[in-house]
Amino acid sequence: MKPKDASHEIIETDVLVIGGGLAGSMAAIKAHETGADVLIFEKAALRRSGNAGKGMDHLPIVVHPQLTTTPDEVAERSLIGVEGLVNPTLSHLLAREGYYRILDLRDYGVEIGQKDGTLNFVPGSLELGKKHTEARWTMIFFRGADLKLKLAKEVRRRGIKVVERTVGTRLLTDNERVIGATGVNVRDGRFVVCLAKCTVLTTGGAHRLYPSPEEGLTNYYCPTNCGDGHAMAYRAGARLTGMEFIQIQTHTVDLPPGPRPHGFFVILVSETGEDLLKKLDMKGNLLRAHARAIRSEEKQGRLAYWNTDQMSEEAIGFWRLGMANENPICLKYLKEEGLDLGRKPRQAKYRVYGLLRSISGPIVNEKCRTSLEGLYASGDLINSSAMGGATGAFVTGGQAGKMAGQYAAQVKRGHLDEQQIRQEKARIYASYNNEEGLPPLVVEEKVKALLAEYAGIEREEAKLKRAWELLTEAETELIPQLSAKTPHDLLRAVEIQDILTVAQMHLQASLARTETRLSPFFYRVDYPEQDDAHWQKAVIIQQDGGKMKVFSAVPTNWMEGE
């Protein structure tokens, strides 16, 4: 095939959903319920795509009929520590609707609870504010190894069209309204144009900015979540926020990734066995407290451990159930390596996995609409709330789908601008026409290494500025050298360009915030204190005349103005 003169097909629909993970599937279902014609662009395969492709077994529920807490209280509580960074109306939406989306899952055949309808809550977190100092949710545990299979089945049952192995590359606009998107089939290199009344972006978090912990593209999250939605939204002119915060996860050194031990009644201890969170008086978000505690021990030349040797038989069984439900291959690994889960304490470590999900991403209002007309967004991609997770994906996905469907019923399709399509084709196929050049993964490794060296956890102005120079160089010198030999390489070439755009936003946002907040998610060595007087607000990024415009605003002024 000669892509230069490749023709393209134009598909028309009411609502286009880009990304078929948990949020995308729910968005498609809810949009379909409004009577809209729905189409999904899925980069991989709907049955097994996204973070929950391997399975997913726990859902935070914030309000349910047996709990006396009100959505107001939960919304208020969920803002502790992240004031000014997230949209409070979305926290309220999550608190209000989480439970009902879970009931929907049960209708789709997901085994939520026991046969008699009993739900299994993980205790301690059941009573808000009792066990975890600032507990924000109650956690329900279920057998969800087939969650994604069941959702995909429901999507197909409703006759929603799914275009698999097709990566969305650019949002098409008509007078600042988003009217669809272009995509590329990664199996045959075909160019696809979808003309839609409105578009829902659900491409997940941006988790491929920093080097993988192990070989290849290994990642705690699904590595397909590279930030393509962030980049597409930015290029179309949408506003993004929280791009300075990084996602950290805590693990055990000698076990494969998978469910982390702290969900199974394991605590973080010092070398001498003291409870580290108590000793260091760490409060707030558990993940953040763990990462800080491990770092604090590290700085004093000590190691931190999970007290897995103290686990009860039931807790070990619970952990194994968690592995079977969420990352089955862990079981095989344990068996092959002859590892015994509860025998001894396991050393704790932390890793950086791109940007902080549910904080970093496009700004949306309570209708899950971005700052652009015709563009909705949901799931890990958006700035929703500190809670997020799978329930966040279902709630915001459902809301985005419903609102997009209602909007689609009121408007006509926009007019395609042939020039946008020509430009995009030229951009996409440039690497395909380069017979000699750099393989996309080589460029990706370079960008990741650069970020690890000059950004990462400990950031400071001089290094960030140097990183910006180097990234700009990479954009002008390495990107034109990209060479894709197969349609599959084309996917990686598209992804690295998106990763680079996200990395640029990451650096600019990091430079703008001259304080430390949610450390170690955002830690400036040169501004180590939290500055509430000036910085209880968000850094916002928007493309303006081809340049990256960076400013700050409080949530009430996010959508327009500065």
Place this chain on the structure above:
Amino acid sequence: MAPKVDYVHCDGCKVCYNMCPMDIYGWDETTNQPVVAYPDECCYCGICELDCPQWCIDVEMPASAWQGWDKAKVPLVGPRQGTIPDRAVQAEGEIKHCEACGDEITGELTRKVIRGIPHHFCSESCYVFYRFDVPAPDRLAIYEALTVPVKLPTSQA
């Protein structure tokens, strides 16, 4: 390290090629079998191994910091692409018990055709234990000991 395909048992069903989230498989039209075209991009999710109805994929995990030192790694001889556990197969007409956990199947049945023979489980999660031939923990005892039961209302508000 990457997935290894047992081409003797592979029947060309394309599940691995169709499901891989990282698109690392290519398809050899002449042999009608998969090829691991992009081994460097494997993310070790194990979806191909789990979904392969012929049990003929082995995702080799990378040697890394996870490597346990509880016990020296035992060198595995020959192909280790899953020998199917030798257990009694229930006749299709009278399926009562999950082949992994042994519980009575009261809800929806999870049916898996493995190398042409149907097997029955009470959930996908139970199949996972069967797949890797590790005993399923006593789920109900765990739930009883560690979780708080809350009755789910039968209809939406």
